[in-house]
Amino acid sequence: MQQKQPTGPSERKRFPDGFRVLQGRQEFITYLEHSSVRVWPSDVAAHFETHTHSAVEIIMPNRGASVYRLADREYRVEADEILIIPPNLPHDLTEDSDILRYLILFEPTPLYSLQDMQQVSQITQQPIYLDSSSPVRSQVIKILQQLVDCYFQHKPMWNTQCYAYLLQVYATITAQYAPTAPAAAEDAHRSIDPEIMNMTINYLANHYMEDVTLEAAAAFAGYSKYYFSRAFKNYFGISFTDYLLVKRVNEAANLLIHTEKPIGDVAKAAGFGSIATFNRIFRKHKNCTPTRYRAIYSESMLGEGVW
Secondary structure, eight states, X not given: OEEOOOSSSOEEEEETTXXXXXXXXXXXXXXXXXXXXXXXXXXXXXXXXXXXXXXXEEEEEEESOEEEEOSSOEEEEOTTOXXXXXXXXXXXXXXXXXXXXXXXXXXXXXXXXXXXXXXXXXXXXXXXXXXXXXXXXXXXXXXXXXXXXXXXXXXXXXXXXXXXXXXXXHHHHHXXXXXXOOHHHHHHHHTSOHHHHHHHHHHHHHXXXXXXXXXXXXXXXXXXXXXXXXXXXXXXXXXXXHHHHXXXXXXXXXXXXXXXXXXXXXXXXXXXXXXXXXXXXXXXXXXXXXXXXXXXXXXXXTTOTTO
């Protein structure tokens, strides 16, 4: 099951419930509608050349081993071990002939925007390898198996429930491995009202499609513009402007995949003031134009009733 670099606009590899889509070295994860978690089970050895994607990747072998090569290290992930690869990190994969594993991919924005996750970015932004000596390995495997079961049952709110399991995974790992926060960082967070910051995030979720400004958000939070800007980045680990752009891009991506709205209507619905701005920012975040992004997913979903 060799994956070669595509010679055309995109390349697809058929899996039981979807496609693996490549454009050059960039992979576009195909999710089920209204979801951002994907589970690929396999008992067929695979070899995937170096690629990257915006999703977090988790490998969980039940038999055999999966070998990942990253820029500075090789990981041989044996049965009952776990490797978590952060987004946008180039890697390739080779598997044993007797492989039996689950590959879990998910878009990290819903998790990474949480304040607790921002505080442990030193863990989430690098590979996490739970080998046989890890004291939390068994517990994490148990949680991920619950996620897999939830994914394939497709009960109401299954996507949200999968993220709840992912939160448990990170909470378990960071409780064991996260260093104690420096006193200065604790003092900085103590001056910020968590309730107000969470209310601000809800405010952005309801108004991202409007002309939301830093001044308007600061006024909603009850802070001056300058204090709010510093407080927001201190609290969430991302600037207000970047957070809003990521929110809009992700909403636009969902509309491109699951609706037939014209590009201009998608841009407007996601809160972009012009198509030119939308095209530029979308390309920066997704490594292709909105038109190409829609085409890639449309090609993947043609004739697939499960979509």
